[in-house]
Amino acid sequence: MTSGVIRRSVTAWAAVAFATFGTAAWGNPEPNQLNMTKGVSEWSPYALHMVGLWVCVAIGILVFGAMFIAMFRFRKSRGAVAEKWTHSTKLEIVWTVVPVIILIVLARLATGGLTSFADTTGSEMTIKVTGYQWKWRYDYVDYKGKAVEQVGFVSRLEESSDRTRQLKSNLDPEKIKVDGYNTYLLDVDKPLVVPIHTKIRFVIVGGDVIHSWWVPALGWKMDAIPGIANAAWTNIKEPGVYRGQCAELCGQDHGFMPIVVKAVPKAEFEQWLATQQEEAKAAKAQQTAQTAPAPANQG
Amino acid sequence: MAHAATHDHHDHHGAPQSFIQRWLLSTNHKDIGTLYLIFSLTMFFIGGAFAMVIRAELFKPGMQLVQPYFFNEMTTMHALVMIFGAIMPAFVGLANWMVPLMVGAPDMALPRMNNLSFWILPFAFIMLLSTLFMPGGGPAGGWTMYPPLSLQGESVAYVIFAIHLMGISSIMGAINIIATILNMRAPGMDLLKMPVFVWSWLITAFLLIAVMPVLAGAVTMLLTDKYFGTNFFNAAGGGDPVLYQHIFWFFGHPEVYIMILPAFGIISEIIPTFSRKPIFGYRAMVFAIASIAFLSFIVWAHHMFAVGLPMGAEMFFMYATMLIAVPTGVKVFNWVSTMWGGSMTFETPMLFSIAFVILFTIGGFSGLMLALAPADFQYHDTYFVVAHFHYVLVTGAAFSIMAAAYYWLPKWSGNMYSETWGKIHFWSSVISVNVLFFPQHFLGLAGMPRRIPDYNVAFANFNMISSIGGFWFGASQLIFLGVIIHCVYFAKKKAADRSWEGAKGLEWTVPSPAPHHTFDVPPVIHDDELAHGHTDH
Numbered sequence: 001m002t003s004g005v006i007r008r009s010v011t012a013w014a015a016v017a018f019a020t021f022g023t024a025a026w027g028n029p030e031p032n033q034l035n036m037t038k039g040v041s042e043w044s045p046y047a048l049h050m051v052g053l054w055v056c057v058a059i060g061i062l063v064f065g066a067m068f069i070a071m072f073r074f075r076k077s078r079g080a081v082a083e084k085w086t087h088s089t090k091l092e093i094v095w096t097v098v099p100v101i102i103l104i105v106l107a108r109l110a111t112g113g114l115t116s117f118a119d120t121t122g123s124e125m126t127i128k129v130t131g132y133q134w135k136w137r138y139d140y141v142d143y144k145g146k147a148v149e150q151v152g153f154v155s156r157l158e159e160s161s162d163r164t165r166q167l168k169s170n171l172d173p174e175k176i177k178v179d180g181y182n183t184y185l186l187d188v189d190k191p192l193v194v195p196i197h198t199k200i201r202f203v204i205v206g207g208d209v210i211h212s213w214w215v216p217a218l219g220w221k222m223d224a225i226p227g228i229a230n231a232a233w234t235n236i237k238e239p240g241v242y243r244g245q246c247a248e249l250c251g252q253d254h255g256f257m258p259i260v261v262k263a264v265p266k267a268e269f270e271q272w273l274a275t276q277q278e279e280a281k282a283a284k285a286q287q288t289a290q291t292a293p294a295p296a297n298q299g
Numbered sequence: 300m301a302h303a304a305t306h307d308h309h310d311h312h313g314a315p316q317s318f319i320q321r322w323l324l325s326t327n328h329k330d331i332g333t334l335y336l337i338f339s340l341t342m343f344f345i346g347g348a349f350a351m352v353i354r355a356e357l358f359k360p361g362m363q364l365v366q367p368y369f370f371n372e373m374t375t376m377h378a379l380v381m382i383f384g385a386i387m388p389a390f391v392g393l394a395n396w397m398v399p400l401m402v403g404a405p406d407m408a409l410p411r412m413n414n415l416s417f418w419i420l421p422f423a424f425i426m427l428l429s430t431l432f433m434p435g436g437g438p439a440g441g442w443t444m445y446p447p448l449s450l451q452g453e454s455v456a457y458v459i460f461a462i463h464l465m466g467i468s469s470i471m472g473a474i475n476i477i478a479t480i481l482n483m484r485a486p487g488m489d490l491l492k493m494p495v496f497v498w499s500w501l502i503t504a505f506l507l508i509a510v511m512p513v514l515a516g517a518v519t520m521l522l523t524d525k526y527f528g529t530n531f532f533n534a535a536g537g538g539d540p541v542l543y544q545h546i547f548w549f550f551g552h553p554e555v556y557i558m559i560l561p562a563f564g565i566i567s568e569i570i571p572t573f574s575r576k577p578i579f580g581y582r583a584m585v586f587a588i589a590s591i592a593f594l595s596f597i598v599w600a601h602h603m604f605a606v607g608l609p610m611g612a613e614m615f616f617m618y619a620t621m622l623i624a625v626p627t628g629v630k631v632f633n634w635v636s637t638m639w640g641g642s643m644t645f646e647t648p649m650l651f652s653i654a655f656v657i658l659f660t661i662g663g664f665s666g667l668m669l670a671l672a673p674a675d676f677q678y679h680d681t682y683f684v685v686a687h688f689h690y691v692l693v694t695g696a697a698f699s700i701m702a703a704a705y706y707w708l709p710k711w712s713g714n715m716y717s718e719t720w721g722k723i724h725f726w727s728s729v730i731s732v733n734v735l736f737f738p739q740h741f742l743g744l745a746g747m748p749r750r751i752p753d754y755n756v757a758f759a760n761f762n763m764i765s766s767i768g769g770f771w772f773g774a775s776q777l778i779f780l781g782v783i784i785h786c787v788y789f790a791k792k793k794a795a796d797r798s799w800e801g802a803k804g805l806e807w808t809v810p811s812p813a814p815h816h817t818f819d820v821p822p823v824i825h826d827d828e829l830a831h832g833h834t835d836h
């Protein structure tokens with residue numbers, strides 16, 4: 001959580017949450033997972049989510065508790081005789097004002113989350129994400145203030161998931177595993193590689209219809225809309241492979257356009273980027289040699 | 300008049316004899332109410348069948364039954380049929396039956412228009428459902444019909460025409476209800492003595508008139524974008540796909556309140572009856588409904604937190620949405636206070652009402668969480684949202700309709716339904732509905748998007764539990780059907796005029812079953828016979 005306000009005021013809540021929901025440190029969906037991931041990025045709505053959840057639980061206990069007491073005490077079968085009152089100004093003021101106060105507190109926390117999320121300044125890297133039916137395209141725009149040339153690729157559902165998900169394929173989704181983690185429908189042919197400890201700005205657009213780019217471990221989703229360039233940011237703290245999916249209905253294969261973000265240490269990333277640029281250059285050179293002008297690779 | 304009875308209903312004092320005259324040409328508010336209710340129950344089962352297809356495909360990972368495109372047709376049709384075919388017509392049917400009886404009017408103000416507003420509906424839905432059998436299939440872009448995706452469908456024109464018809468039907472129904480309530484009340488039935496149900500419908504009717512034309516405008520723009528070369532929502536032509544979402548949700552959020560305000564009214568009738576104690580804070584209840592209705596116009600973009608709105612807009616819509624929790628809370632607290640100090644019994648309508656209060660409140664809780672925009676960046680378009688709106692719509696709106704059906708069936712049919720089977724229906728429904736929808740909260744939080752036909756094995760267990768709950772809930776509704784048919788045609792136990800010991804209000808002063816014509820002469824109103832007669836505070 002970026003906002004110190006939120007972090008400070010909810011540490012206690014989060015501790016309770018831990019006790020109840022176990023560790024929520026994972027980034028990717030786990031079997032029988034009950035709660036939202038805490039995420040791996042600097043920004044995360046997890047604490048706000050937990051405050052909201054516990055506020056609801058507390059109010060629920062009060063209201064439902066009162067209801068069950070009423071249902072037990074005031075049953076006709078126990079000889080209860082109906083009273084006549086229909087009004088209590090004092091009570092009505094209390095249960096109007098108290099919720100307002102709770103809401104103001106919640107609104108304050110949430111406002112902190114919104115402002116920090118909207119702030120994409122100071123980013124050291126820009127990646128353009130384009131949603132297509134039914135694949136994602138990633139273009140590296142700049143890194144550390146320098147334009148990145150010609151690094152961009154399409155990322156789509158990896159082949160064994162794609163075969164298994166065909167109607168009546170009779171293939172077993174349980175069998176699709178990477179390092180012991182089931183990756184059925186959550187793996188791609190070519191992941192998005194990014195550096196950790198780097199504030200990355202994403203520019204997200206739609207190529208045909210509306211899609212939504214969502215990796216739960218990063219804490220947000222952002223719609224990819226034709227004609228609109230949306231911005232969002234992340235700053236990943238832990239290296240790892242983080243999986244997500246398209247979150248806006250985009251046609252028949254909406255369920256089959258996953259997202260994989262591979263977060264690696266900076267040095268490793270820089271090496272990877274250099275290789276990509278080399279390859280792009282080589283490919284371009286080859287193309288120019290063979291034919292007329294090369295198509296721009298920056299989509 | 301005794302032989303006026305038809306084979307459908309008995310003892311309808313003065314009902315026309317021929318089937319066609321009675322049902323097709325009907326201008327009688329009770330018969331039209333019955334038609335609406337039967338229509339809505341039919342749609343409930345058709346929409347339910349689509350839901351069974353969805354839950355069957357989602358029973359386990361892998362694609363077993365249907366193609367992804369057909370799956371999308373099912374989710375789209377399920378929502379359209381349930382919202383426009385099951386929930387809304389059921390409330391209109393209840394209004395038709397009960398509003399004149401509750402305000403002491405002989406019929407609806409505009410009986411012929413009433414006939415037309417019902418008979419449009421079957422045609423609209425036949426057209427909508429027929430698209431499933433056409434080459435190219437039915438609509439598959441979701442009930443929200445976001446362009447550009449929805450414009451890729453082949454059935455756009457049919458769906459839009461069907462929606463126009465439903466809108467016309469709703470607007471005519473709403474005009475009728477407003478005219479009836481404002482002009483046809485018996486002398487002495489002051490506005491602030493009206494049952495809360497009547498109040499809730501008066502306010503709902505204004506919402507309908509305000510927003511159905513907005514929906515009509517939005518879908519017409521879709522139509523012209525698709526067939527007449529306009530570019531309202533086409534980015535390549537200078538249009539804006541997000542504009543559609545603003546217009547749609549300006550309709551859509553009030554629409555969700557159209558589906559819950561009459562439910563508030565129903566629950567506010569039933570809980571006092573079985574608590575044998577007047578409703579707590581009558582005026583606060585009315586005021587809360589009115590303020591919810593007002594606020595519902597300024598919160599629409601909480602459905603669009605992830606489209607990349609400017610930060611200021613996100614804040615405004617977040618605060619406004621959170622504000623709705625206050626009047627909603629007032630209503631819940633008032634229902635609980637009505638029970639407090641009462642003398643409660645737990646017949647089936649009361650059981651459904653109590654379940655409504657608890658489970659609707661759970662839906663309100665998740666609503667409050669969804670209103671927190673940064674957290675909604677995670678929740679949005681996941682199963683968490685699916686859980687939210689099914690708690691408010693199934694255990695909210697649909698449970699209130701079932702409560703109303705049990706509550707007023709004795710008045711409609713003249714017979715008491717089987718309390719044993721009613722309770723079996725209740726317990727079976729209330730348990731299964733939670734098995735069905737509660738795990739969906741977990742699925743959404745764990746990262747499962749909505750509207751997907753297949754999923755990673757991490758989501759397998761809760762999906763299987765949810766599907767089992769789904770089949771069980773679906774089967775439970777056959778009990779409902781059985782109880783109704785038994786009550787209307789076979790039940791031996793006759794209903795008293797005042798069918799429930801604690802029931803107050805004009806509808807209980809007429810015979811059971813209610814004769815074909817009631818209140819030909821305006822009733823003399825005795826304040827102590829009304830549920831809210833004494834408004835001295």
Ligand code: HEM
Nearest residue numbers: 555559601602624663666667669670679680684688691692
């Ligand atoms: C305390 C009151 C409520 C609040 C604060 C609230 C809030 C919200 C929010 C913020 C969303 C958007 C979630 C998302 O897409 O990310 C939503 C969705 C929804 N709500 Fe509510 N809600 C409330 C009550 C209701 C009621 C009473 C109904 C209907 C009876 C309802 C029906 C729906 C539906 C149908 C959707 C999903 C629409 C769709 O995307 O298809 N809500 N609600």
Ligand SMILES: [Cu+2]
Nearest residue numbers: 246248250254
């Ligand atoms: Cu999609």
Ligand SMILES: [Cu+2]
Nearest residue numbers: 552555601602
């Ligand atoms: Cu809404």
